[in-house]
Amino acid sequence: MSSRLTITNLIEEIAADHNKTLKPLSDDLVLLESGLDSLCFAILVARLEDKLGIDPFSASEEAYFPVTLGDFIRSYDHAVAA
Amino acid sequence: MPSQPEPRPLVARLGQRLAERSLSDASRTVTLAAMAGGTILGGRAGDLAGRSVLIATATQLAAAMALVELDGLARRILLAPPDLAAEHRAAVIEDAGIDAVATDDPDAWRALGVGTVLVPDVPPVPAPRPDRPPVATEWLMLTSGTTGRPKIVAHTLDALTGAIGGDAPSAAAAPVWATFYDIRRYGGLQILLRALIAGGSLVLSAPGEDLAEHIARLVRCGVTHISGTPSHWRKALMSSAIGAFRPGYVRLSGEIADQAVLDGLRQTFPDASIGHAYASTEAGVGFAVDDGLEGFPAHYVGRPGPVEMKVVDGVLHIRSRRAALGYVGDGASALMDADGFVDTGDMVEQRGDRFHFVGRRGGIINVGGLKVHPEEVEAAINRHPLVRMSRVKARKSPITGSIVVADVVLTRPADPSEVAGLKAEILAGCRETLPGHKIPALIAIVPAIEVAPSGKLVRNVA
Known part of the structure; x- marks a missing residue:
């Protein structure tokens, strides 16, 4: 699975768990306006580290x-490639 | 000043039927009659009169016999727990003013400049008790803190036995006690003293003994009363041997007894009395709760009596005649405040007419400025019927500083195909009662969770 798909799937899963309404997940979406809060991002980063x-x-x-x-x-693609 | 009543040493409090009552471990049984009328110290107890004696023996049985022999004779007795690290021995000797060590391993202590008395690992040899007026021996114990120089707490036998109370031997058969604790820790010592002075016997745990074998031995010995930490009990409930065990009284202490472990014990022991007690080495036995529900009735706080409790900034404080005298050693901090209250460090929260323990003050996880007690999250996780035990801990996060993660042990092996669904169910259960920052970001299903020699979950406080 590409990191993009892994990341967008996880974002949708975490948003659903935390009852957050997401904006469409386009590349130019500003993260702070995505609908996720900092806790959701902390969870996202931790789950991505495990995956x-x-x-x-x-x-x-x-x-x-x-x-x-x-x-x-x-940043993930770069880190995977590095 | 009123004159002090003459101290009653432990050997004078053993009660009746000493020949029928006993202490036993995996290999030996010693009657209380043999203990009361004999010596484990090679007849040298008299040499230890007025001294400060550290008891360091390989077996709990030998330590218990030395306690009975020395209480009322020695000025101080210090019970060394089995995991006292070699590098802390010198500090303990210095802080406690130890001038003799009763041990079965004298070579380990001689180099530290104290005299030793050999405790041969054999049954006591008949010997008269030294004819000396009894003294009120101080009982020293180490707190179950995990790292650093051990803290030494001084008690009196009266304070240690304050919760045992009335204790007219009941008409029913004498209780046969057992405990998963080592008797050289506060929780285990309570059970030893209960058995000794309230008409019972005691079946000791044995280091390295397989849990199923231990439980089978409890069954063979006819154990009727048994205590342990919730972590001990969660492990015991996973044992195949537990089905044959039918104790009449089951007691939990030392950690938070959550509803899941109380319910698990109720299912396994439908006819037993099940109680959870609150106690600490410093504050002594606070209270016991026997209604099968987690937490304790709110009216316990603020009521007068031998044990008074108050809640200050969410932390339980206790003033009690069962509390320790104080910490021992140079530079030891005060154990009580000016009003005699001990700050337990245990945090409580009132919900309706009940207080619930939520965790230790020092164990809080900070998630982006919001506080989380690992224990409250574990209690929520443990409600899932397939969860046997869990441990919640902090994981570093570049965004919130820390996040909450959990290790979970299931009651049965899970098929890989059901793991994702189980984790989702556990998290959904947490969401019913916990706000978002307390919900584990990750759950790992693990085969086992480490339990420390103290019987408590190993927590690596960051």
Whole structure:
């Protein structure tokens, strides 16, 4: 499964669990406006670490926070490739 | 000043029928009559009169015999738990002012500059008790804290036995007690003292004994009364041997008894009295609850009596004649506040007419600034019928600092195809009672969860 599909599936699952209404998951969707709160993102990052074996945000030396969903997916693709 | 009543040593409180009552472990049985009329110290108890004696024996049976022999003679007795780390021995000797060690392993102690008295691991040898006026021996115990220099707590025998009370031996058969605890911890010592001074016998646990064999031995010995932590009991309920065990009284203490473990015990032991007790090494036995429900009635807080309780900032404080005298050692902190209340560190929450324990003050997980007690999440997870036990812990998160994750042990092996559905069911159950930040972000199904020698879940507090 591509990281994109893994990520979007998980986002939908977490949103449903937490009764959040999601905006359409396009690459230019700003994460803070997606409908998920920071707890949902924390859960997303933890579940992705278990599925993909990576946490690009804790692994990187400098603090990096993706702004859009596209940035978010690319940080995983980048970490997988690295 | 009123004169102090003469202390009554443990050996004088053993009561009647000593030849019929006993302490036993996996390999030996010693009657109380043999204990009361003999020595395990090679007849050298007199040499230890007025001394501060550390009891460090391989077996609980030898430690119990040394206790009976030394109470009323020694100034202090310190019960070394079996897992006292070698690197802490010198500190314990210094803090407690120990000047003699009663041990079956003298080589381990001689290098520390204290005299030793050999405890031969044999039945007691008949010997007269040294003819000396009894003293009020201080009983020293180590708290079950996990790391660092152990804290030493001083008790009196009167405080330790304060919850045992009236104890006219009942007309019914003498109770045969057992405990999953080691008797060198507060919870286990309570059961030893109960058996000794309230007309019973005691079947001790044995290190390394397989749980099914242990339970089978309890059945063979006719155990009627038994205590352990909720973690002990969750493990016991998973044992194939439990079906043959029919105790009349089942007691839980040392950890939060949630509704799931109380219900599990009720199903397994439909005819037993089941009670959960609140006690700590420092505060002593607080109270016991026997209505089968988790938590305790709200009116216990604020009522007068031998045990008074108040809740300060969500933390239970207890003032009690059963509390310890204090911590022992240089620089030891105060155990009580100016009014005599012990801060237990146990957090409670009132729901309706009941208080519920929610966790330890030091164990809180911080999820993006919101507090989570692992124990309250475990209680919610444990309600699922296929969950036997769980452990909730923090996992670092780059976004919220920490998130909540859970390890879960099921009551039976799960087929890989049903795991996802089970996890979803467990989470759905949590969502019924817990807000979002308390719901585990991840659940791992694991074969076992580590239980410490104290009988409590191993928690690695970050």
